[in-house]
Amino acid sequence: MAWLPEAFLARMERQLGPDFPAFLASYHAPRATGLYVLPQRMAAEELAARLPGIGPPVPWARHGLYYDEQVVRPAKHPYYFAGAYYIQEPSAMLPAEWLPVRHGERVLDLCAAPGGKSVQLGSRLAGTGLLVVNDPHPERARALLKNVERYGLIQAVVLCETPDRIARAFPEFFDHVLVDAPCSGEGMFRKLPEMARSWRPEWVSAYARQQAEILAGAALCLRRGGHLVYSTCTFAEEENELQVAQFADKHSDFTVLATRRLWPHQVAGEGHFAALLRRGGARGDADQITTRPGPESASHDVRLRREVASAVAAWSSQVFGAADAWLRALPPGGRVVERSGHILWEHGELPHLQGLRVLRSGWLLGTITARRFRPSQALAMGLPKAMVADASRLDLTAMAHEGWETSVRYLRGETIPAPAGCSRGWVLVCVDGLALGWAQAAGTWLKNGYPPGWRWVDG
Numbered sequence: 001m002a003w004l005p006e007a008f009l010a011r012m013e014r015q016l017g018p019d020f021p022a023f024l025a026s027y028h029a030p031r032a033t034g035l036y037v038l039p040q041r042m043a044a045e046e047l048a049a050r051l052p053g054i055g056p057p058v059p060w061a062r063h064g065l066y067y068d069e070q071v072v073r074p075a076k077h078p079y080y081f082a083g084a085y086y087i088q089e090p091s092a093m094l095p096a097e098w099l100p101v102r103h104g105e106r107v108l109d110l111c112a113a114p115g116g117k118s119v120q121l122g123s124r125l126a127g128t129g130l131l132v133v134n135d136p137h138p139e140r141a142r143a144l145l146k147n148v149e150r151y152g153l154i155q156a157v158v159l160c161e162t163p164d165r166i167a168r169a170f171p172e173f174f175d176h177v178l179v180d181a182p183c184s185g186e187g188m189f190r191k192l193p194e195m196a197r198s199w200r201p202e203w204v205s206a207y208a209r210q211q212a213e214i215l216a217g218a219a220l221c222l223r224r225g226g227h228l229v230y231s232t233c234t235f236a237e238e239e240n241e242l243q244v245a246q247f248a249d250k251h252s253d254f255t256v257l258a259t260r261r262l263w264p265h266q267v268a269g270e271g272h273f274a275a276l277l278r279r280g281g282a283r284g285d286a287d288q289i290t291t292r293p294g295p296e297s298a299s300h301d302v303r304l305r306r307e308v309a310s311a312v313a314a315w316s317s318q319v320f321g322a323a324d325a326w327l328r329a330l331p332p333g334g335r336v337v338e339r340s341g342h343i344l345w346e347h348g349e350l351p352h353l354q355g356l357r358v359l360r361s362g363w364l365l366g367t368i369t370a371r372r373f374r375p376s377q378a379l380a381m382g383l384p385k386a387m388v389a390d391a392s393r394l395d396l397t398a399m400a401h402e403g404w405e406t407s408v409r410y411l412r413g414e415t416i417p418a419p420a421g422c423s424r425g426w427v428l429v430c431v432d433g434l435a436l437g438w439a440q441a442a443g444t445w446l447k448n449g450y451p452p453g454w455r456w457v458d459g
């Protein structure tokens with residue numbers, strides 16, 4: 001095992017004792033690959049039935065499935081572009097699964113990019129509640145935003161901030177906080193051998209210091225009675241059990257409810273650690289989760305200038321056959337606002353974000369240019385299934401050769417034929433009932449509206 005650092009191997013031998021040979025042998029075993037299926041888009045069983053090489057289920061994650069990379073390339077399928085599943089390392093599905101998230105709650109994913117766990121948390125909220133996702137690195141935060149949009153996380157706010165600044169803006173605000181911390185990444189050596197080559201023993205204590213700071217910020221964001229999951233993809237005890245024990249020592253109102261290690265020699269997945277903690281509070285606090293009142297009414301607070309509102313209404317009439325139909329897409333209780341030509345739905349319970357680096361304050365519905373409304377990719381991906389079915393649309397099927405070819409042409413950014421009887425206006429291009437994006441009919445053709453940064457690239 002020449003490519004594994006000696007200092008790492010020596011420490012693992014001390015840590016694992018009699019299990020060390022089995023651990024070492026796991027580096028010769030093939031690694032498991034997985035994907036998380038968004039139940040709102042497609043049932044896991046349905047996906048497994050349609051695509052060969054998908055399944056069986058990942059034991060510790062509902063909607064998690066293994067796939068056989070010799071049989072299927074899930075990133076090269078129109079369903080991937082439709083946000084039906086997120087390709088995720090199986091062990092990485094555990095931490096989000098552990099948070100007892102329920103509809104309507106407020107959830108913070110503090111170290112979120114590229115967003116695998118945000119997708120899991122968002123799909124658990126199913127278009128309700130509030131999900132704040134954050135990553136302090138601008139480029140990673142942009143990748144996070146793209147996944148928020150692709151997977152239709154309409155209730156998400158995307159930040160690029162440090163944990164202490166988030167703690168100041170959201171004191172005791174969240175029901176659940178996930179800290180999927182930056183770590184020395186030892187659990188990823190099998191998947192990414194280049195990480196092993198750059199690893200240094202001193203990383204462990206450097207990351208441990210950073211993790212303690214992040215956890216301190218996370219604790220301030222959590223309400224009494226709320227839950228916190230801390231996780232890493234490393235083996236070092238300093239970053240895992242010891243980190244959690246030190247945190248619990250310093251924060252006497254937190255109780256460690258459970259910890260779990262996933263070892264590559266024991267499960268089909270890479271190395272992972274997760275701890276579930278609960279912040280104590282006054283008696284009965286645990287029930288607060290279920291008793292927070294929902295939004296008062298299903299009405300919408302639309303704060304748009306008259307000409308902007310009529311542009312949206314005109315678009316809605318063309319696509320859904322009614323000027324006010326677009327309002328049905330919006331979760332109740334929020335507000336629709338215009339910010340520099342961008343039309344957004346924002347959550348009603350959002351505190352002031354002034355001074356924070358905000359990549360997205362809500363669901364981007366579209367933009368206004370020359371008094372016309374242009375629907376966004378985020379709108380296409382976030383529309384509820386019933387509204388996708390009601391839209392003026394082209395529905396292709398990936399289960400037939402022609403439908404597959406046309407969807408791939410659309411995803412590459414090419415012009416495709418318009419559906420019969422549709423020669424003008426916006427069309428929602430769909431695959432097997434799932435939205436892919438917008439196009440504009442011009443005679444017998446559809447002008448492609450698929451965003452350049454999202455396109456299918458061959459190879």
Ligand SMILES: C[S@@+](CC[C@H](N)C(=O)[O-])C[C@H]1O[C@@H](n2cnc3c(N)ncnc32)[C@H](O)[C@@H]1O
Binds near residue numbers: 116134135182210214
């Ligand atoms: C393990 S990765 C997160 C993976 C992500 N949760 C997912 O499931 O896709 C850790 C993330 O923490 C971010 N990070 C680094 N320093 C941070 C800090 N001080 N506070 C919060 N996040 C930080 C990194 O940019 C990185 O994206």
